[in-house]
Amino acid sequence: MNAPERLPVEQGPGLEARHAWPRQGLCAIPDWVYTSEEVYAREVERIFHGRTWNYVGLEAELPKPGTYKRSNVGPTPVVVTRAEDGSIHVVENRCAHRAAEFCRSHRGEARDFVCPYHQWNYDLKGNLIGVPFRRGVDKKGGMPADFKPAEHGLRKLKVATRRGVIFASYAEDMESVEDYLGAEILKDFDAAFDGRKLTILGYYRNTLPGNWKLYHENLKDPYHATLLHTFLVSFGLLVAGNKSAMICDPSGRHGTMASAKSDASKVDDARKKEMRAYKEGMVLEDPRMMDFVEEFDSPWSVTMQTIWPNLIVQREMNTLGTRQIVPNGPNEFTMVWTMFGYEGDSQEMTRHRMRQGNLMGPSGFLGLEDNEAIKFVQDGMLRGRPGLHLVVLDPAIAAGTSDTLISEAAIRAMYQHWRGVMGL
């Protein structure tokens, strides 16, 4: 049964019965996975607030003690801080008193946080250090005698960092980030975060009217790359014969889509014919945008990593960035792009990263197409008859890593994991 859900956000009893997975198994994904409010509510509880490491920022954004930035874990607003001793903390942006979202600036410097409503005061680690009129006035009013500030700090999350990347978790007993990512994913993660100190180059922020998982799926779907992104194909910059891979971790939740730049002239005619956009001899007037300056210890010139549940690591030749997914319900998410370079980049290298940045982001030649395509998918579900998504490409691989790009095995791997966590 695939009727579209318009149910209260609370996960009512019988959620499982209302959301029976189709008998085709992982080859068919029902619309309610992307549109149901109660399924979304369970995702927040079990995924974003569950046993996951959520990306919240880069250490380079907190250059010194007392700096902070706003971020999110799933939809939940948090503040990421660097305390006086240099340690990094992630706390909910919600006053323990009356729930006010007290931190209103994207970033800044502070010695402590004061909620503007009643001036409850927290240190940079989230401990409650001051309550005005706690003893009342003239021995009247005030907090109860047994009120213990130590029990009323901000909600603190577990924090871990890897090569300057900050993760947070609501789970108290998370495995290390390294174990969470696994060896295959860590290898390409470390190629982008290779020990050089990061410099922040700027941000893009956009909303996208689609389910947050569609963004993961788009980067676990190498099939679309030469078909949707005709810019790359038209100019012979990407062809179906490029050396490439779609790698999954053993759990199926993370992925790396990788490709190596190659010479388009060596691709055989049959493949070119399949890609309708390929046009011999078409060149950019200013080809500098597509230059690749070798700087990584990796066989790949491009890796797009999907780190479950809310991080994309973009290493598109020399344009680098993290993308943070912030879901706003089942039908929309916000994407926060943080573009970076490395300390020691020459001015020309920074400009090269900027020029190449025209590929990505909400105005990028590829980025805008991905955003549009995902919107079309959500529109198709919200406005059309309810139905199933077909993900049958590459049947030889049930779910997981595939050595062909004409495959949806990585999407199936993600849903194998998702169904286990969601109990659906």
Add this chain to the structure above:
Amino acid sequence: MNAPAFAPLHTDRFVEVDQLRRRIDAFHAAYCDALDNGRLTEWPSYFTEDTFYRVIARENRDLGLPVGLVYCEGQAMLRDRAFALCNTAMYAPRYLRHFVSNIRIDAVEEGGALVRARSNYLLFQVLVDRPNATLHQMGEYHDVFRMDQDGGMLIASRDCIYDNALIDNALVYPV
């Protein structure tokens, strides 16, 4: 005592500045006409050959960070973008309309050959399958114009600095 925040110019100077403002206003109108009516291939011709064009979030600009949604060095990169939008890019059909106002002339240099000016802009978007126009961007042009003696002018540098916190899905056409 501080100088007043706004001092009306001497009459002669006012005429000169007013004429300059009218020239810039007419230029904005022509530029927006090309974009709002889908003449994308005409768009690069409003720029000098070695121009700089960037659409940048106010957040980045305030932080001194260089990242732009669109970042073009030279007219050739503008032509590549116009070509891609016309021939390769996939996006839903839409209409856009620019409104440019509050032209401020900040400096006249090189004997009048170079003019630095700022203007406010509003950019509305209509998607053909959605009922209403939305305010797609609100921002400020920071321009350097190269003025010809024969009355023509070109953009030597343009930063489109948008105030919006969030882009609604995608910014397809130039600002």
